Amino acid sequence: MTTETQLPPLTPAVFHILLALSTGERHGYGIMKQVEKDSQGKVSMGAGTLYGSLKRMLDSGLVKESDKRVDPTRDDERRIYYQITGAGKKALEAELERYKHIVSVAKERKLFPNTYAI
Secondary structure: OOOOOOOOOOOOOHHHHHHHOOOOEEEEEHHHHHHHHHHHOOOOHHHHHHHHHHHHHHHHHOOOOOOOOOOOOOOOOOOOOOEOOOOOOOHHHEEEEHHHHHHHHHHHHOOOOOOHHH
């Protein structure tokens, strides 16, 4: 059986979607804009990648559809909002721990820019 520390690594798309949803519910376009903002414009997620990933994430229980709407008077009722689940939070935490470990290894090896021995 898989434990929290043994959760499989996330794909980059799933990681970015979970990170975007970590601060609150969002609809698809809102997720895409948050991913772009979080990555400082380095990651641009297309609709195919987003909705394909969301479907798999729904199926695996990492996210769920929200029954709430941010502002129903100003919003399109067809928009589906997504929220991270407890399993999604655990998967994101496990991935961040993996990244934290890799960054510490890189620091120990002085692999960051301007830290190479000359």
